[in-house]
Amino acid sequence: MTKRVLVTGASGLFGRAIYKEFLRDDSWETLGLAFSRAKDKLKKVDITDESQVKEVINSFKPSVIIHSAAERKPDAVENDPEGTKNLNLSATEYICQAAKSIGAWVLYISTDYVFDGTFPPYEEDAKPNPLNKYGQSKLDGEKIALQASSDNSVLRVPILYGDIEYLSESAVTVLFEKIMAGSELIASDYEKRYPTHCGDIADAIRQLADKRLQNPEKVCGVFHWSSKEEMTKYDMSVAMASAFSLSTENIKPDRSPSKGAPRPYNTHLSCKRMEALVSGRRTPFSEGIKAVLQPYFKK
Template sequence: MVGWESELRIRFKPGSCWLEEDDTDIPNRRILITGATGLLGRAVYKEFKANHWHAVGCGFTRARPRFEQVNLLDVAAVHNLIQDFQPHVIVHCAAERRPDVVDSQPDAASQLNVAASGNIAKEAADVGAFLIYISTDYVFDGTNPPYKENDAPNPLNLYGKTKLEGEKAVLKNSEGAAVLRVPILYGEVESLEESAVTVMFDKVQFSNKSANMDHWQQRFPTYVKDVASICRQLAEKRMQDPSIKGTFHWSGNEQMTKYEMACAMADAFNLPSSHLRPITDSPVVGALRPRNAQLDCSRLQMLGIGQQTPFRIGIKESLWPFLTDKRWRQTVFH
């Protein structure tokens, strides 16, 4: 195992994207990100790269050409990737995170969220890598917030159950790993459908027809750039203090229903919001959701770790490329 501060360079396979364009000064802190093509994974990759880590990302369907293409269910492929690269840190972002999809494809979701996570933890332990497993506030039932890390989980839906099983598999296979639970995420999306927050923007923009918006479930929308920063801060603290492990919570600090998020989007872009209709009944279709699974973030804050971007700022950064009113874009951003 190569030490943190060693100047030793790993020899990389010819043609591998692990070599940077200019490989004369590859940083000697190595990070592997799974799910690097996804919303959170892209942010984590950028954050570590911008802070002088040698970052390798892997994905599956969207991997080429920038990232390694790896099927995380292929045990041999995962073993080879981690053995060849010898990362100091692994951030495991890959997951099936859509509760309704997990309900319709339970076996596939369990394979990715549980089995693959346990295997990655085992491989991480073998090379002495610090693993950060991204989990969810949906491990809680939402009846008694805010939730601390040691509060008893009680997931209401299969998604929450698979992520909780994934947590257990990770901590069983890698004693020094960290679990980072986060709530609903948004950020710079490739399409509006990529986040359960940004997907509402079309309904906000097209004000010629009324739109029903959930005003029952209390959420804490969290910017992926903030979560990426938390992962990096946690990894760098761990370099100095091996006792940093176990379960952590991070979240935005603004409590909002989806209706309130939609109104905030309209406000951020000077759009009308009178067509948005708050629905205060609990949803009757789809997987059950917790009413309020607010996460207590004080454990990380006590370590001096934190970053919380105001929703109005983060959502404006995320959504302006999708504005249909191009004149507004030109006046604000040019």
């Protein structure tokens, strides 16, 4: 079978890392989709338009589709239910139906926010119970993907950081703006998170896709991938300051639940199913974040 992979959201924080990972491997023919940031070889496709989705899938004929595009900011989702429905649900339906018609495997990228965070660690078959509309929309997207074909897969990941186009692109690196300026930063020291490098997951996804083509029956259903370092936003902030020998004096811990859309307390993901299939790397946060922030560091 020809190894052809289509990556949606290939201009986004995570999709870029996935797209780059497959491009690096000559054995894969790779097509990345984007929308407002379509440039270079990325193809502009509005995935909320069914005819555009059918057209690109029927002409490229991927064997694998990594569906990463989504609205992923919880507060944006709360404020735009219609836009979120179109992007997180309708587009997923269009992609999965078109994939089914050509026998392509869909890996739907999801989130730890499908869990309520009260009873970690979460196994792959743990019962989801999202606390906010973002988590609910991603869970609904999972159901669409798995109902379209029992062969499809879901990969849940936690808060991400990686190569950024601007500091506020990731919920982790945005904190560095105030740290660098030395101004007061009140950072949540309540919710427990597992910040994970996009490149680590992209590498694991490429291995999983290879396994899928070799052994389809072994690679279906729900997977998790996450780092093992438990950190609050406060811990991440202190680690970022320390990586550049900056003062931590103005970083203040906030020990109450975060404001805005309700957030789960601790969504630690157990990754056993994926660990049995791929040799995943886990970049230490202090190392990964230093490399990501270095180009933005101004003394």
